[in-house]
Amino acid sequence: MRHIILMLVCLLVLARQVFAQDAATAKETGKASLEGRVVKEPSGEPVKKAIIELIAENQEEGGNYTATSDQEGHFEIHGIEPGRYQMFAERTGFVEVDQKRRRSRGLYLSFSAGQKLKDQTLHMLAGAILTGRVLDEDGDPMSDADVRIYRRRFGPKGVRLEPLGGTQTNDLGEFRIGGLLADKYFVCAIPAVGFQNMFGVQKSGVKDATTTQGAYVTTFYPNATDRAQAAPIELHAGEETPVDFSLSRVHTVKVRGSVVGLPANAEAAVMIRAQDSYAVMLGSEVDKQGKFEISQVSPGLYTIIATTPMADSPLSARRTIQVAGDADMDGIVLAPLAGTLIRGKLHFDGKVKPGTYDNVVVRRIDGGDEFSDIIPFASDGIGTLPPVAHVQPDGSFELKDVPPGIYEVEFSSAVNALQGYLVDSVVLRTKDVVETGLKANGGTLTIDVTLKAIAGEVNGAVQNKKSEPLPGAVVVAVPEEEYRKRENRYKKSATDQQGRFSLGGL
Structure with a gap:
């Protein structure tokens, strides 16, 4: 009897194991x-x-x-x-x-x-490897210098140097950057703060010791302080390519001007940054008379920005300047304006409601440089991405302190059901400004944003000359000519292992 009971128990355990395996198999069915x-x-x-x-x-x-x-x-x-x-x-x-x-x-x-x-x-x-040293004119090492590598980028706004990475020199002035694709790159060395580099904020009215002795500035390979003279260097797979920089003090100019229309006791600052590169930035405080002076500026095209970074409601102004020759630049006037408060509400053309992770973004479209929609002097000291507002459950949103400019309104969502929606109209008072852009110039703007489920989706396949599927091909939807300077209008996808692609949001 005991043997029979033991056998029944074993059969029961075996049956449960088989059932569990079948359940697991069923669970994996479809995977x-x-x-x-x-x-x-x-x-x-x-x-x-x-x-x-x-x-x-x-x-x-x-x-x-x-x-x-x-x-x-x-x-x-x-x-x-x-x-x-x-x-x-x-x-x-x-x-x-x-x-x-x-x-x-x-x-x-x-x-x-x-x-x-x-x-x-x-x-x-x-990967290709870039190594080298950064030295001064006497051959002494320059520690803590930033060495950055760039790739030339051709975009709707022209040619820019796209940053790919970088590192800092050690106490021997040495640097090493690895994991790079064999290609041609632009490389620059940026002196550390102790060497009067282009990142420190200068105090207006303080005597600049570099006036007579020159200054170390951002230098591109091969030892070119003028970015127009920078030359690419070719790197090869699996090889180390040595690149040494020898930085010398060079003659630079000063940019002077005034910031007008500031509230009483307001603290202001001015920053300039090169339009063709992230590598060159320089700032100055504004004195009590509204004057500023920025030294160590080398030739190039810059965006100059004035702002009140510590104010509860920041003011800002910007313009483009061209620095050329050996003479200082005087007489620049900047009149910061208050940021705009943009209030609005989303409307859907169907029964869909705003999701938990929906956002409204305004992106500046009237600037000519790479940094047009970056807010200057944010908490990180350089800038933030375009203004973003979280959408409330009732569809309302609010964007504060939007700098002066003309903006395009965009919608983004992490909810799959809403990813096919795009902005169809942006109504300010009674006028739809979705095509011309929303002009922010202080005060408060109230807008109604209507989203539309876009049926524009292109599905297709790419084949080679033998009519075989071509995996990994990049497919780009290019907008009409009038929108080709707006990068967000371009849509890109790539083909899968069967050569198929899908372009949505058109």
């Missing part, structure tokens, strides 16, 4: 899986310990998954929710590239329920 390899270009050798990330385009329906490649470069990911994903690979000392050894933005993959996707290959190239 996809992925297998692939990470290889080194051009040899095809496996890359071990690479981190593979699979990021869902739709975070509400999909998820994020990670894996690590083994000794053979092999990796597996299971339990993937159906949907469209972007896959990346990361490994110290390497750069992910496509089959033509260009920097990769990741592979786009689409998974259907139960699909087992195999033989996916990620390509990595040994």
